[in-house]
Amino acid sequence: MTEIVKLLDRKSVNKAQISRRTGISTSRISELSLKKSTRLTAEELLLIALAIDNDPGEMLKEIFKDLKLENENVDA
Template identity: 50%
Template sequence: MTKLGYYLGQRSVNKAEVARRTGLTRARMNELTLTETSKLRAEELYLIALAINVKPGEMLEEMYRDLTLITGS
C-alpha cells in the first residue's frame, strides 16, 4: 500500500467516490493507493485533497513528513 493508500484508509475515504469527484479513473485510484511504484502527480494530490475536504499542503505534509534534506558540507 502507498502513502496515499494509508492516508485515505486512516480517514475511511471511499476511493470510488474520490475518483468520481476528481475525474480520475478507479483504476488510477487503485494504482495510486496500492502500487508502491506509482507516481502521484501534484494535480492529482490537489484534486484528491479538494475531494476529501482537506488542505492540499496539510495532506502533503502528513504523507511525506518522514522525508528530510541531505545535510553535508
C-alpha cells in the same frame, strides 16, 4: 499499503468516491494506492485533497513524510 491509502482510510472514503469526485480513474486511484513506486502528480494531490476536504499542504507532508534531503548539512 501506501500513505495515500492510510490517509483515505482515516477519512473513511473509498476509491470509487474519490474517482467520481475528482475525475481520476479508479484504476489510477488503485495504482496510487497499491504501488509505492507510482508517482502522485501535484494535480492529483490537489484534487484528492479537495475531494476529502483536507489541506493539500498537510496532505503533502503526510504522504511524503519520509522524504529527506540527501545531505542536510550542506552550507548554503
